[in-house]
Amino acid sequence: MKIQRLAIIARKETCDHITSKKFLLLLLMLSIVVGIGAITGINDYQSNLDRYKSGDSSSVPSPLSIISSITEVIGYYGFGAIIAIALGFDLISGEKETKSLRSLLSHPVYRDEIINGKAIGGIAALTIAITVVFMLVFALFLIQGIVPTLYELGLMLIIWLITIIFLASNFALALMASVIAGSSSNALILSLIILFVLSFFIPVFSARVAVYTMLGEDPRDEITIVRYYADSDEDDEYLELLEEKQQDYDQKRFAIHEISSLFSIQHNYYVLTGVFAKPSWDCIDGTPMLSLKEVINQVWSQLLFFLLYPSLFFGIAYVKFMRMDLR
Amino acid sequence: MTADRVILIAKKEFNDYITSKRYIALLVMLLIITGISVCSEFDIYRMQLADYSTSGSTTMDEDGNINTGLADYRPAPINLFSGITGGLASSVFGALIAIAMGFDAITKERESGSIKSLFSHPVYRDEVINGKAIGGILALTLAVTTVFMITVAILLINSIVPGLDEWPGIFLLWFVSVLFLVSCFAMAIMTSVFARTSGMSLIYALIIFFAFAYLAPAIAPSVSGYILGPDPMADMRDDISYEDYELLIEETKSYYTSEWEITNIINHLSIKCNYGQIGDAITNPFFLWNRGVGNGYRLDYAEMGISFEDFMGKVGSNILMMFIFPAVFFGISYVRFMRMDLR
Numbered sequence: 001m002k003i004q005r006l007a008i009i010a011r012k013e014t015c016d017h018i019t020s021k022k023f024l025l026l027l028l029m030l031s032i033v034v035g036i037g038a039i040t041g042i043n044d045y046q047s048n049l050d051r052y053k054s055g056d057s058s059s060v061p062s063p064l065s066i067i068s069s070i071t072e073v074i075g076y077y078g079f080g081a082i083i084a085i086a087l088g089f090d091l092i093s094g095e096k097e098t099k100s101l102r103s104l105l106s107h108p109v110y111r112d113e114i115i116n117g118k119a120i121g122g123i124a125a126l127t128i129a130i131t132v133v134f135m136l137v138f139a140l141f142l143i144q145g146i147v148p149t150l151y152e153l154g155l156m157l158i159i160w161l162i163t164i165i166f167l168a169s170n171f172a173l174a175l176m177a178s179v180i181a182g183s184s185s186n187a188l189i190l191s192l193i194i195l196f197v198l199s200f201f202i203p204v205f206s207a208r209v210a211v212y213t214m215l216g217e218d219p220r221d222e223i224t225i226v227r228y229y230a231d232s233d234e235d236d237e238y239l240e241l242l243e244e245k246q247q248d249y250d251q252k253r254f255a256i257h258e259i260s261s262l263f264s265i266q267h268n269y270y271v272l273t274g275v276f277a278k279p280s281w282d283c284i285d286g287t288p289m290l291s292l293k294e295v296i297n298q299v300w301s302q303l304l305f306f307l308l309y310p311s312l313f314f315g316i317a318y319v320k321f322m323r324m325d326l327r
Numbered sequence: 328m329t330a331d332r333v334i335l336i337a338k339k340e341f342n343d344y345i346t347s348k349r350y351i352a353l354l355v356m357l358l359i360i361t362g363i364s365v366c367s368e369f370d371i372y373r374m375q376l377a378d379y380s381t382s383g384s385t386t387m388d389e390d391g392n393i394n395t396g397l398a399d400y401r402p403a404p405i406n407l408f409s410g411i412t413g414g415l416a417s418s419v420f421g422a423l424i425a426i427a428m429g430f431d432a433i434t435k436e437r438e439s440g441s442i443k444s445l446f447s448h449p450v451y452r453d454e455v456i457n458g459k460a461i462g463g464i465l466a467l468t469l470a471v472t473t474v475f476m477i478t479v480a481i482l483l484i485n486s487i488v489p490g491l492d493e494w495p496g497i498f499l500l501w502f503v504s505v506l507f508l509v510s511c512f513a514m515a516i517m518t519s520v521f522a523r524t525s526g527m528s529l530i531y532a533l534i535i536f537f538a539f540a541y542l543a544p545a546i547a548p549s550v551s552g553y554i555l556g557p558d559p560m561a562d563m564r565d566d567i568s569y570e571d572y573e574l575l576i577e578e579t580k581s582y583y584t585s586e587w588e589i590t591n592i593i594n595h596l597s598i599k600c601n602y603g604q605i606g607d608a609i610t611n612p613f614f615l616w617n618r619g620v621g622n623g624y625r626l627d628y629a630e631m632g633i634s635f636e637d638f639m640g641k642v643g644s645n646i647l648m649m650f651i652f653p654a655v656f657f658g659i660s661y662v663r664f665m666r667m668d669l670r
Contacts, residue, residue: 022530022531025534029538032542036546037545039553077537077541078418078419078537078541082533082534082537086530086533086534090526094526183525184524184525185430185431187526188526189349189427189529192419192420192423193352193356196356196420196423200418200420201359205363208366218370220374221377224374224377225377228381228382
């Protein structure tokens with residue numbers, strides 16, 4: 001693998017992406033939704049600031065709360081996943097379908113250069129898209145006369161980075177599907193199904209099944225009835241026992257849900273950005289109460305899974321592509 | 328166009344759909360999504376029923392006496408069906424079955440070159456596209472019917488029997504659910520007529536789905552905030568007089584009522600919101616009827632006496648939109664397909 005050839009392919013891919021109609025359309029939609037969300041956020045910020053000035057509220061509003069309009073659109077509404085998958089799903093299968101892959105590989109270029117170049121090109125295009133959106137929000141800040149402090153800028157940078165990793169995970173997922181599947185449309189369906197399994201099937205369905213099979217009946221209904229009819233000491237004792245059982249049950253259920261939701265890329269993104277965008281560990285005067293290390297301690301498992309996905313997906317795509325039979 | 332040939336194509340398309348692996352996989356996915364949703368509703372139902380059977384719900388009778396109970400409302404079997412609405416409308420995965428069925432309806436024929444050989448037979452273009460649409464709609468109807476049948480079966484196994492007065496509601500919900508999926512299907516057919524490759528068609532279908540599902544609810548709060556200005560409660564001061572306070576409360580009430588109305592109007596542009604609204608009106612009427620201008624007490628579903636006119640007044644426009652979306656999408660794809668240059 002040579003850096004030079006890699007750079008050529010990556011540059012060509014980036015240019016292809018950012019000049020395509022599909023990319024521009026998605027970016028436009030993203031900007032509209034984020035822009036409108038940011039304007040609402042800024043209005044809220046201004047009214048909170050007024051309340052703080054008049055002494056009705058004791059907490060200083062933070063411009064970071066406005067950033068959550070970006071993370072919400074990308075994570076919750078799923079724009080991020082769609083943009084990333086749209087850029088990645090036909091990278092290899094498209095070349096296979098138009099048979100350009102053969103002519104490409106007949107040039108003096110190695111397979112790993114192609115797949116790495118494509119991945120770098122796609123991630124670069126996604127970085128551009130996200131930077132545009134962040135710049136847009138930042139410009140709106142400055143127009144409204146809101147200037148974030150250096151500390152808040154640092155946090156914004158972290159959120160920006162997390163967002164790029166989030167998009168890169170989805171992109172790597174689509175790239176993997178595009179290597180595995182025979183046609184582009186099957187690649188797209190496959191990546192949506194994997195996304196469904198990771199973000200819905202495991203965290204919701206499997207967690208439910210696990211709760212039912214491992215923990216049994218929820219004692220809540222019995223508590224309601226016993227509490228309503230309780231009139232003797234015996235009943236009260238029984239009630240206490242049930243309440244203890246309930247506490248135990250809730251704890252275990254919470255743990256199961258916590259573990260199974262680690263599989264969801266979207267949920268990890270939500271938790272990680274939440275930690276930085278709405279810093280509950282933030283002190284009133286704007287200096288951090290907890291150090292970065294302590295914060296990361298709280299969310300290390302989410303962070304681990306969050307970083308695991310892009311490498312896993314890309315690893316599979318890489319190996320599969322290197323060994324692909326092209327006849 | 329003769330009916331014979333349309334039926335022939337529709338039948339062939341229908342058979343192709345329901346025997347394909349993709350349809351089966353997506354149907355399983357649909358059943359899982361709605362199944363989970365219905366299960367959560369079932370938990371709530373059981374909790375409410377336990378509360379209701381001990382103390383009843385908090386309601387006001389005709390004389391104004393308030394009965395305080397633990398339950399939020401009297402649970403009815405039809406509440407469980409809101410799980411289906413929630414499952415179908417809450418994420419892109421619910422609509423995916425419809426989108427996945429339609430996105431390559433035309434592009435696949437073009438890619439494989441079979442459309443030319445198809446048109447070399449004595450068959451008209453409108454027969455082809457109508458046949459494809461009818462075949463797809465039938466397959467979707469089958470999928471939705473399966474979901475409803477399984478839900479009803481699970482209810483019956485758990486000895487929950489919907490009352491006679493609930494069946495029209497269930498049937499209406501079934502019909503609206505089919506319409507919801509048909510809208511998504513027509514949208515995918517439209518992109519499949521426009522796009523050159525199946526992959527692009529699917530991406531465009533997803534983009535348009537997002538635009539028509541999430542854009543309106545995402546921008547609605549901003550728009551209403553822009554039109555109405557800040558919440559009147561922001562003028563609240565500690566030294567306010569009682570009369571001013573009363574006035575402020577009134578203003579706030581009307582503020583939130585008009586905010587809700589504006590949001591509601593904008594949400595008509597979203598397929599998902601229309602479907603959700605109708606689903607709420609059928610399965611959880613107490614939520615919908617108390618929203619905006621709530622009277623504070625949730626009434627028992629059975630005692631609310633909501634007539635069909637009340638229902639249509641509340642969500643008639645939503646139902647209309649549910650017809651408009653598929654008609655527009657299908658109309659565009661029809662015209663475009665008829666004029667398509669096929670060389």
